[in-house]
Amino acid sequence: MRIVITGATGNVGSALLEHLVAGGEHDLVGVVRRPPEPVGPYAGVAWATVDLSRDDPTALAAAFRGADAVVHLAWGFQPSHREEYLRELGVGGTRRVIEAVRTAGVPHLVHMSSVGAYSPKRDDTPVDETWPTDGVPTSMYSRHKSAAERLLDELERDYPAVVVSRMRPGIVGQRRAASALLRYGLPALVPSGLLRHVPVVPLDRRLAIPMVHADDVADAFDRVLTARVPGAFNLAAAPTVTADDIAATLGARLLHVPSAAVRAAVTTSWHARLQPLDPGWIDMAYALPLLDTTRARTELGWTPAKDATTTLAETVAGMQDAAAGRSPVLRPRSVAGALARAFRRGPVSSRRKP
Numbered sequence: 001m002r003i004v005i006t007g008a009t010g011n012v013g014s015a016l017l018e019h020l021v022a023g024g025e026h027d028l029v030g031v032v033r034r035p036p037e038p039v040g041p042y043a044g045v046a047w048a049t050v051d052l053s054r055d056d057p058t059a060l061a062a063a064f065r066g067a068d069a070v071v072h073l074a075w076g077f078q079p080s081h082r083e084e085y086l087r088e089l090g091v092g093g094t095r096r097v098i099e100a101v102r103t104a105g106v107p108h109l110v111h112m113s114s115v116g117a118y119s120p121k122r123d124d125t126p127v128d129e130t131w132p133t134d135g136v137p138t139s140m141y142s143r144h145k146s147a148a149e150r151l152l153d154e155l156e157r158d159y160p161a162v163v164v165s166r167m168r169p170g171i172v173g174q175r176r177a178a179s180a181l182l183r184y185g186l187p188a189l190v191p192s193g194l195l196r197h198v199p200v201v202p203l204d205r206r207l208a209i210p211m212v213h214a215d216d217v218a219d220a221f222d223r224v225l226t227a228r229v230p231g232a233f234n235l236a237a238a239p240t241v242t243a244d245d246i247a248a249t250l251g252a253r254l255l256h257v258p259s260a261a262v263r264a265a266v267t268t269s270w271h272a273r274l275q276p277l278d279p280g281w282i283d284m285a286y287a288l289p290l291l292d293t294t295r296a297r298t299e300l301g302w303t304p305a306k307d308a309t310t311t312l313a314e315t316v317a318g319m320q321d322a323a324a325g326r327s328p329v330l331r332p333r334s335v336a337g338a339l340a341r342a343f344r345r346g347p348v349s350s351r352r353k354p
Contacts, residue, residue, distance in 0.1 A: 002027040003225065004067045004106075006052065006097060007074030008045070009036050009327035011177040012112060012169075015214035016071065016221050017041040023222070031063050031074070036327040052093030053085065057103065060096060064104035069225050072097045073112045077184045080270070080278040083140050090144040091151070098155050101162060108228050110165045110221060111152055115210055115236075117145040117168060121289035124208055124240075128292040129168070129232035136287045139280030156230075165224045169217050169235035170210025170291055173311045176325035177214065178318030179333035187275045191335050192322040198252045204259040207243040210236035210291045213311040216304040223300040234291040237304035241312055249309075249316045259286045 003020065007013050008030030018041035020026050028045045035047040048063035050056055052074050064070055074097075076089040094111070101109050116139070119132040135146030149166070156164050173181075182192055212235050220235050247254035259282065267279040296302040306314075317323075324332035 001025065001068045001225065002029070002066055003069050003071060004029040004031060004048075004064055005071045005073060006031040006050075006093075007072075007112075008032055009034075009042065009325075010073060010075075010329045011172055011174065011180065012214055012217050012221075013073045014041055014176065014325050014327060014330060015174060015218040016073070017045060019215065019218035019222055021045075029063060029067070031060070034328040040326050042327065052096055053089040055096065057096070057099060060100040061103040064100045064106050067104065067106045069108040069110060069228075070097065070101055070106050071110045071112070071221060071225070075112070077141070078276055080140075080276055081273075086140060087144055087147075091147045094148040094151050098151055102155075102159060107161070108163045108165070108225070109152075109155070110167065110224055111148070113149060113152075113166045113168045113232070114141075114145050115168055115170045115234075115288050115291060116142045116284060117149050118289055120287040124290055126290040126292035127234075129234055129295055131289060136280070136284045139284040139287075140278065141280060142284050142288075163228050163230045165228075165230055166232040167217070167221060167224070167235060168232055168291070169212050169220075170308075171241075172212055172214050172217055173315035174214035175314050175318035175323045176330055178315060179322055179324040180330050181315070182319050182322075182333050183276070185275075185277045185281075189335060192319055192333060195250065195316070195320045198250045200255045201243070201247040201250060201252045202255045202257040202262065203243040203246065204262060204286065205243050205254060205256045206259070207246075207285060208240045208290065209285060209288070211241045211308040211311055212237045212304060213306040213314075216302075216306060219305075220296055220300060220302045223302055227300065229299060231295075233296040233300065233302075234293045235296055235302075235304075236291040236293055237306060237308040237311065239308055240290055241308050245309055245312060249313050 036042040117133040119134045133149045135142035263282040
């Protein structure tokens with residue numbers, strides 16, 4: 001099977017490549033802005049250099065031509081002070097991928113959606129794939145994921161011959177993505193090793209989030225590609241990750257702080273450019289529903305191999321160790337490196353992408 005993967009070197013992309021390469025039965029093409037060195041899961045993959053935030057229909061359609069399926073993973077998390085860029089990459093990039101799928105005559109599109117596309121919950125009862133995908137209005141990530149879902153609705157309505165699969169995982173973790181995740185959420189001046197010495201975690205004890213390992217997400221993608229099943233699939237592992245779990249994993253004491261106060265602190269520090277996490281992530285963390293994964297289990301035969309607390313522990317340990325992968329997206333994080341980039345190009349939360 002010829003499979004083209006956008007964002008093939010990120011958190012999920014690296015896991016998916018490793019999973020598909022291990023099968024040894026596929027012709028793989030990665031569409032990225034910065035191709036990696038041909039090592040590990042990136043060896044033996046053909047690479048197309050395309051920036052999805054810009055119109056380049058010829059290059060994208062050429063990369064997709066002859067594909068049995070396109071897996072669209074590419075998304076942006078920074079610079080968080082430049083929503084116009086993030087929307088152009090996420091929503092605009094999805095529109096460009098859809099147009100290229102149609103132009104190249106690709107029969108199957110697998111889109112990486114997210115729990116972030118869902119509307120706010122009513123309670124902690126897990127929801128299935130019929131829950132509305134209108135997003136959390138105060139979160140730019142959630143707004144953009146919801147907008148991408150509307151583009152997929154249009155594709156399904158206007159081009160019914162294209163099979164559209166939507167994967168909606170919870171928070172996706174793994175060790176080698178630790179440095180990347182830290183860059184998205186931790187100030188550049190904070191050494192990763194400091195996470196070994198956190199005495200108190202100030203969170204609202206009501207926090208409850210779905211989580212899943214990147215390898216298990218990759219397995220679900222593989223099953224959807226093989227079966228060519230349309231529709232949406234929630235992906236999460238048991239148990240639900242709570243504020244107590246996060247504190248315990250860090251070896252710290254949970255200090256209950258109402259979510260409104262947490263948001264105020266994040267808002268103030270974000271506006272002051274002291275840290276890169278925008279306050280919409282706090283709104284989303286407390287608003288999004290838990291996930292009912294019955295459809296993935298019954299129709300795909302999918303069962304996560306790692307539970308959520310194991311995934312959390314692996315990811316946090318990777319953060320403490322500054323673990324990284326072997327691609328530009330998953331590169332090692334260091335205070336010295338972050339400061340050098342900030343000096344050359346400004347803070348990550350507002351710098352321009354090349």
